[in-house]
Amino acid sequence: MKELQNKARSIxxxxxxxxxxxxxxxxxxxxxxxxxxxxxxxxxxxVFKKQISGIVEDVFKTIREETREITN
Structure with a gap:
């Protein structure tokens, strides 16, 4: 009986x-x-999707305008 108790305690x-x-x-x-x-x-x-998209659009607009100036 004690052996069984010791095994259970060990487990x-x-x-x-x-x-x-x-x-x-x-x-x-x-x-x-x-x-x-x-x-x-x-x-x-x-949350700031509109603001972020506005900033990204402004950046790309500026890039397009400046590349037109370079090519002309």
């Missing part, structure tokens, strides 16, 4: 140790942080 200790090791493992934290940064950037792009 319980291994499971508990595995859970603690998994909980304390921070290897995936970098990935989570990068994903959160990307989500925030996408949100900012969605």
């Amino acid at each position: 319980g200790n291994r499971i508990t140790g595995g859970i603690k090791a998994f909980w304390n493992d921070e290897a995936g934290m970098g990935t989570v942080e990068v994903i959160l940064i990307i989500v925030v950037l996408i949100g900012l792009v969605i």
